[in-house]
Amino acid sequence: MMNKMIRWLFTALLVMVMAGVHAAESDTVLGPGDVLKISVFEQPDLSLEVRVSESGTITYPLIGEVQIGGESTAAAERKIASMLERGGYLKNPHVNIIVAQLQSQQVSVLGQVNRPGRYPLDSARTLADVLALAGGVALDGGDFITVLRNKDDTVVREEVDLTQIMHKGILERNIKINGGDIVYVERSPRFYIYGEVQRPSQYKLERNMTVLQALSTGGGLSLRGTERGIKIKRQDDNGVIQIIDARPDDLLKPNDVVYVKESLF
Incomplete structure (x- = not known):
């Protein structure tokens, strides 16, 4: 009797699982x-x-x-x-x-993700679903996602700010992804810091990052460094390099180069 009951429960469970799989495939x-x-x-x-x-x-x-x-x-x-x-x-x-x-309904996920490649869309998928299939955004990935799709024989480009979905809960920006779409995760913006800092190098530029925060990211001032006379080298829209006298609370822009001078005393 017990064996019959176990077999019946197993069969019922199998039917439920198969029904769920079929519902997704439908x-x-x-x-x-x-x-x-x-x-x-x-x-x-x-x-x-x-x-x-x-x-x-x-x-x-x-x-x-x-x-x-x-x-x-x-x-x-x-x-x-x-x-x-x-x-x-x-x-x-x-x-x-x-x-x-499933060959016809595939999406290409490229750029700064952990597993770039082509993935089948076996059911309705959102942008967050597709990023999860690709292993999530890599460490070098930025917040902005570009989605390319064909619409009426025209390539349409849509840019999505991932922080609007993840941090602000604006779920309408978690757009539906269709077969043939291309999802590209941009590389995070960078800034460069050199001169009298502990760790001169390039670093990820966080949102609303100040000069003081950039100094902290670079390990702080060296023994010979000074906060007075910090310069920012910034390229304008015409490609001309501008040299800006920086204050600690000034905001950095992508590709800024921060130079920390040596103290004279």
């Missing part, structure tokens, strides 16, 4: 290159593995060519079942489609 939009495993309940002769053609069609036993490109998995199941029934081949057929390889 949202998948099919397209060229996708490999599908199609079966009909209690009809083993109608089991088929097929690749969707470039025109978005498959050829299925008894009913011939079926246009399924752009359809969801669930819609394609209903279409094949309807064609089998209308043709008089089966009564109330139960068609099941499993996507073996």
